[in-house]
Amino acid sequence: MKRVKFVAATLLTAALAVPTATAVAADSYGGGAHAWSPAAGDSGRISVKDGSSDGDPAKAEYYRTASADTKRTLWNKSGPGTTATSGDGSRIYKFKACDVNYGDPDDCGGWVIP
Incomplete structure (x- = not known):
């Protein structure tokens, strides 16, 4: 019985010590773009x-918690099939x-909250 309690206490301690992920993965699609x-x-x-x-770039528009009123843009001008990743910063709280489409309105997905 002592061993069972010891194992249970050890597992509980380990579970509390391991940080849990607070961010939930989210996706947005607009035309051929995927953000x-x-x-990572x-x-x-x-x-x-x-x-x-189509020869036109893709972009992600997003907001960070540290500058909640500033819309930022991550451009991907490297061509089809390529991915661009932003630098690290405060948590991203919404994006699309x-x-x-040069000369026409952009094809954007709706705002997503991760």
């Missing part, structure tokens, strides 16, 4: 992939993916 956050397991990063071969 997601957290990227970090709630302060976002990625955007250009999934179309856009496929840029």
Whole structure:
């Protein structure tokens, strides 16, 4: 019985010591663009992939908690099939993916909250 209590106490201690993830992965799609956050397991990063071969770039528009009123843009101008990832910063709290259409309105998904 002592051993069972010891094992249970050890497992409980380990469970409490391991940090839990607070960010939930979210995706946004707009035209051929796909954006997601957290990227690379970090709630302060976002990625955007250009999934179309129309010659126009893809972008992710997003907001961070440290500068809640500042809309930021992550551009991916590297071509179809490529992914761009932002630098690290405060948590990203909403974002959307856009496929840029020069001369026409961009194809954007709705705002997503990770």
